[in-house]
Each structure stands twice: as structure tokens, then as C-alpha cells.
Amino acid sequence: AQSVTQLGSHVSVSEGALVLLRCNYSSSVPPYLFWYVQYPNQGLQLLLKYTTGATLVKGINGFEAEFKKSETSFHLTKPSAHMSDAAEYFCAVSDQENYGQNFVFGPGTRLSVLP
Amino acid sequence: ETGVTQTPRHLVMGMTNKKSLKCEQHLGHNAMYWYKQSAKKPLELMFVYSLEERVENNSVPSRFSPECPNSSHLFLHLHTLQPEDSALYLCASSQGHPPGAQYFGPGTRLTVT
Numbered sequence A: 001a002q003s004v005t006q007l008g009s010h011v012s013v014s015e016g017a018l019v020l021l022r023c024n025y026s027s028s029v030p031p032y033l034f035w036y037v038q039y040p041n042q043g044l045q046l047l048l049k050y051t052t053g054a055t056l057v058k059g060i061n062g063f064e065a066e067f068k069k070s071e072t073s074f075h076l077t078k079p080s081a082h083m084s085d086a087a088e089y090f091c092a093v094s095d096q097e098n099y100g101q102n103f104v105f106g107p108g109t110r111l112s113v114l115p
Numbered sequence B: 001e002t003g004v005t006q007t008p009r010h011l012v013m014g015m016t017n018k019k020s021l022k023c024e025q026h027l028g029h030n031a032m033y034w035y036k037q038s039a040k041k042p043l044e045l046m047f048v049y050s051l052e053e054r055v056e057n058n059s060v061p062s063r064f065s066p067e068c069p070n071s072s073h074l075f076l077h078l079h080t081l082q083p084e085d086s087a088l089y090l091c092a093s094s095q096g097h098p099p100g101a102q103y104f105g106p107g108t109r110l111t112v113t
Helices: none
Strands: A003-005 A010-014 A019-021 A024-026 A031-038 A044-050 A056-058 A064-068 A073-078 A087-095 A109-114 B004-007 B010-013 B018-025 B031-037 B044-050 B053-057 B064-070 B073-079 B087-094 B108-112
Touching: A003 A087, A010 A019, A019 A109, A024 A073, A031 A064, A031 A073, A044 A056, A044 A064, A044 A073, A073 A087, B004 B087, B010 B018, B018 B031, B018 B087, B031 B073, B044 B064, B044 B073, B053 B064
Parallel strands: A010 A109, B010 B108
Antiparallel strands: A003 A024, A019 A073, A031 A044, A031 A087, A056 A064, A064 A073, A087 A109, B004 B018, B018 B073, B031 B044, B031 B087, B044 B053, B064 B073, B087 B108
């Protein structure tokens, strides 16, 4: 079975500071990895995904994440936080074999951006 | 319309009512999902449909009844709900094999009184 942990249910950064949201996963087969963002009263929006190939993945809104197999991690970063980045962020893992049945979300990290 | 749409966006119902949530995807995907999102709890996968057949039912109470008449539409029929069923219900779709990213609708905020 797969699982996802996100260290820190709430992260606060100053505007302009580096954003680092942590995600670690466990999977017995090669994973697909995803980051989603959720703004209040909205659905989840895909930020970026890793399937195969390059381990550094760039997404929308200036976010990127690096797949590190040896560390079973897929941390999300952004060099400079903007007020509009304040939202809830979810890491998710799916395996490459099962038909969407093993799509597991982490508990989420709420990002606050301070002026 | 583009992406995944859900109606209604907000719903208030009594415990004896019957209502339905509707989801429609305009992405040509072949898998659809219902999730429940409650405050301070992780996303809970409720149902998965692949090619219009239900492939997963995560021990969801029978007062929730899904229906997938075609690959673009998904319904969640609700009856005799409990107050603890109040939550945001999210629909998602994906291209199923290999499983790609899921694309979500805006959700229906359900309040059971």
C-alpha cells in the first residue's frame, strides 16, 4: 500500500522568502507523484506532476519539485513567495500499475504568506 | 464549459431529504472519482469509476449511491444523510491507464441539518 506524509500541517513564510513544503512517500512500485493546490472553497488544482524522466519538475505559478528516489521525497519549492500563494497544498502518489485505485493524498500543508 | 464542473455548488438538506450531486467532465477522460473532504481530515476517496464501471467503493455507507451513466457524467445520490456527512464533495477525472493526474471540479459544499 502507498502512503504520503507531509511534514508540517501549517507553514508560514514572509513574502519574498523561499517556500519549501515537504512530502515523503512510500510505494512498492515506481510512483507517479503530484502536487495540488487548493484555495478556499475551491477544488484542487494540479501544480505539477512527476511520471518518468527528468527528476526536477517545473509547474505553474513558479513552483517546482524534485523527485529523489533515495530519499523517497518530492518536496515542493518556490524561490520567492507571493501573497497569492497562500493556500492548502496536497502531495499525492499513484503507482504506475493500478487503475487509479492507489491514488493517495497526503494530509495537506496550509501555507501562510506574511507581508 | 471546460474542465470538470459540479452542480450545485452549495446544498443544504435535511436528514430525510433525497438529493443528487452532479459532475461533468469535458476532458475526454475515462475515469471519474468522488472524494469527501471534511474539516481537519485528509481527502477520502469514496468511489472510482473506470470506463463507466465502478472499480472501487471505499466502505462508503449505503446512503451514498453513485451513478455513472457515461464517461462524461457522474452522480452521487444522497438519502437519509447524517449531520456528520456535511463536507465538501469533490469530483475528479483522469485518463486511466497509466493513471494520470486527476483534475478536480470546484466541489459541492453540503450541509446536512
